[in-house]
Amino acid sequence: MLKTLVSGDTPRSPILLAVLLAILVCLALAPFLFPGVRSVDTAARICIFIVLVASYDLLLGYGGIVSFAHTMFFGLGAYGVALASSRMGPGFDSLLVGSVAGAGLAALLALVIGLFSLRVRAIFFAMITLAVASAVAVLVSQLSSLTGGEDGLSFKIPRALGPAFKFMDGEIFGVKANGKLLKYYLVFISCFVLFLLMLRVVNSPFGRVLQAIRENDFRAEAIGYRVVHYRVAATCLSAAIAALAGALYAIWLRYVGPDTTLSMEIMIDILLMVVIGGMGTMYGAVIGATLFVLAQNYLQNVLSLAGESVSALPFLPDLLNADRWLLWLGVLFILSVYFFPTGIVGRLRGK
């Protein structure tokens, strides 16, 4: 039963199993284990980025396709929800319409880009996605009447997902039982289901064909698989799931803007998370996204603590200044690639 749930793709390493279970428990009970606006916000981000990174790994790690348009698809979902909610008014119907429209549009766009460029060579696809993603980012910031331009869009979500909505006499185990809690579980459960869905896809006959194409597209074609069709299908699927992650992100933030969804920085973050966690394993996305988002949110605090503890010494406090967190993130990244070239999951599985 459990094995079917994870599609037969067990962690295959006791340490990995323990880490994954710890992450699952922490995320599932985040509002109770770590009450506090910031920690719950971090947990929600981790959930969403796990899905986003996993959907990118579906493309890169399983399909061997390099794309720079993943944030564009992420953004399409986010803007879909934002536009639907601000045009149709707050409501679950607008959330649904926005998500579905965003995902559909993302899949359609991926289909067009894929059919245009995946026939030729994988590198050509990477270039085209870069161009299209930049064009869309410019378009979004220019069409300010529709998208709010650089300021983005703030919008209202259904009351049941807001802090003013109370249930269960307003408290469960000392935690405020309000719409915010419901919203967290909407995000968590959606992400959990999307992740299990992707785990199924990569372990399905289709997923095996993708791996075969990554390994040897020449032979895959020779045993009868139309490589282009499979690559395009994987691109569409990955785009649609990224858009759904974007929709959840927009719902969580009640805001969407170019910086939160479309920027090249996020694209690079996604790449880093895939590489740190381990390409070609869905669990790599879990570990990569968790570590990275935690580092993004808490490395500054850790550093300032470390800086204080060595404040009596020369030079070191400067190096451990909280403002240097990006430097340390870089160092951590280099170390992880150096010591775990196959990613953390690849290393734990002994490859």
Add this chain to the structure above:
Amino acid sequence: MPHPILETTDLTVRFGGHVAVDHITCNFNAGELTAIVGPNGAGKTTYFNLISGQIPVSEGRVKLNGTDITRMSVAQRTHRGIGRAFQLTNLFPNLSVLENIRLVVQSKAGRGFNILSMADSHAELTGPAYEILERIRMTDQADQVVSELSHGDQRKLEVALLIALDPLVYMFDEPTAGMSVDEAPVVLDLIAELKTRKDRAILLVEHKMDVIRTLADRIIVLHNGALAADGDPAEVMASDVVQEAYMGRDLEEALANV
């Protein structure tokens, strides 16, 4: 004469000014094993590439069971019945032995777009894949990753993928090259077994004289991209054309030195 399964008519390919395959017109029949011989660079592998579609044809036609397949993609040809094992091993190195074969069975069954079921739960795909493993005596290595196999085992698997595909036209490109003396007979027995089925055409590029002698019903000789001789093995080996193609040397002697 039986009905030809595969026909190539004036099949030609040019790379710049160089004519690599030069107007080859040849038919291949069911139940017949044709050995394709010729010195290095004669165009044997290129001729294979034109038939299986890896290289676009410059001129001429390829017909399978009377249907023109000259403009079809590699995958389309595979589904219609052209199957190929490669001279240089060409597998999925980081997947298991079983998975390599299962992928072929799955392709034949047209199940590649099955996206929501578990690959391992398809007994109708895994079962036939195991049968193939039994036939090549590799069941013990089913779960091994291909890149960890010995060279000989990789060659065997290369042939096994083609057997799993079970096409109308089997194309083997030096199937036993690099195999040990114990390993080669397994593969040769499989090819001999295919011959007895009488409904498949087998094309075999081969340098080993003993293999040709035991298996071939017919030999065609390529020289500088053109068809230099075609016929009964004993006659072809004795003919002047062959002597000339191999620059005065005996075919057997010439091939022994390759």
